[in-house]
Amino acid sequence: MRFVKGHGTENDFVIIPDPEGRLELSPETVAAICDRRTGIGGDGVLRVVPTARCPEVADQAGEAEWFMDYRNADGSLAEMCGNGVRVFARYLVDAGLAAPGEFGVATRAGVRRVRIAAEGDVTVDMGRPRVLGESRTAVDGREYQGLGVSMGNPHLACLIEDPVAGLDLSRPPRFDAAVFPDGVNVELFNLTGDHRVTMRVYERGSGETRSCGTGAVATAVAAARAVGEETGTWAVRVPGGVVTVTLDATTSWLTGPAVLVASGEIPAVL
Numbered sequence: 001m002r003f004v005k006g007h008g009t010e011n012d013f014v015i016i017p018d019p020e021g022r023l024e025l026s027p028e029t030v031a032a033i034c035d036r037r038t039g040i041g042g043d044g045v046l047r048v049v050p051t052a053r054c055p056e057v058a059d060q061a062g063e064a065e066w067f068m069d070y071r072n073a074d075g076s077l078a079e080m081c082g083n084g085v086r087v088f089a090r091y092l093v094d095a096g097l098a099a100p101g102e103f104g105v106a107t108r109a110g111v112r113r114v115r116i117a118a119e120g121d122v123t124v125d126m127g128r129p130r131v132l133g134e135s136r137t138a139v140d141g142r143e144y145q146g147l148g149v150s151m152g153n154p155h156l157a158c159l160i161e162d163p164v165a166g167l168d169l170s171r172p173p174r175f176d177a178a179v180f181p182d183g184v185n186v187e188l189f190n191l192t193g194d195h196r197v198t199m200r201v202y203e204r205g206s207g208e209t210r211s212c213g214t215g216a217v218a219t220a221v222a223a224a225r226a227v228g229e230e231t232g233t234w235a236v237r238v239p240g241g242v243v244t245v246t247l248d249a250t251t252s253w254l255t256g257p258a259v260l261v262a263s264g265e266i267p268a269v270l
């Protein structure tokens with residue numbers, strides 16, 4: 001199995017091309033590949049497969065030639081990955097599978113359109129965030145209130161007074177399973193300036209990561225609400241860099257870097 005390694009603001013992925021749509025990736029194999037000591041290492045796996053070859057998304061084939069089959073580091077499936085889709089697009093262009101410009105990528109949350117040049121940042125139309133309402137979490141022994149937001153995948157974005165830099169995110173946050181029956185990605189953020197926030201995230205299925213694109217959009221939605229706005233552009237600082245989120249009346253946009261850093265063969269032992 002060939003792989004390419006890439007990241008978007010240090011949210012890192014093992015990209016696995018599967019042009020025939022034949023690979024069976026068990027949760028155990030994905031977890032072994034993502035292991036940072038005994039595997040390649042990554043927050044998740046992006047299988048690159050023709051949309052038409054995947055029954056679960058084949059209805060998107062007319063709008064998107066390639067399906068981003070996203071798996072978390074523990075092998076679980078997720079509906080969407082905002083940093084992943086930018087890195088996926090960079091891979092498609094780099095591999096000659098798509099031309100720079102604008103194209104669709106199939107995901108379990110539906111088609112996401114990306115804008116990509118030969119180099120530089122990549123922008124994704126992330127769709128309209130769906131606000132789920134208020135909920136609570138417990139992180140590092142403290143309780144916080146947040147806004148539930150679906151970006152195709154579930155988020156709880158919490159504006160907090162404690163500096164996010166000081167939080168211990170080594171253990172999974174507690175959350176209300178009645179509100180989030182499929183689990184949730186939890187973002188903690190501070191307002192740091194005019195349309196600026198600093199965010200950390202504990203991702204469902206991957207633990208603390210250095211960035212989360214869908215989480216950045218959910219955070220921008222919660223931050224905008226906190227200052228009485230619904231639209232606008234937000235700079236979201238994460239441990240791995242900065243992404244930009246624009247909210248308008250009908251959709252949301254995520255812009256940030258997407259970089260490929262290595263490639264090779266995944267050994268049979270994994």
Ligand SMILES: N[C@@H](CCC[C@H](N)C(=O)O)C(=O)O
Nearest residue numbers: 078081082083153212213214
């Ligand atoms: N890092 C991603 C989100 C990946 C999926 C998430 N862990 C989930 O299970 O929903 C992003 O950049 O959006």
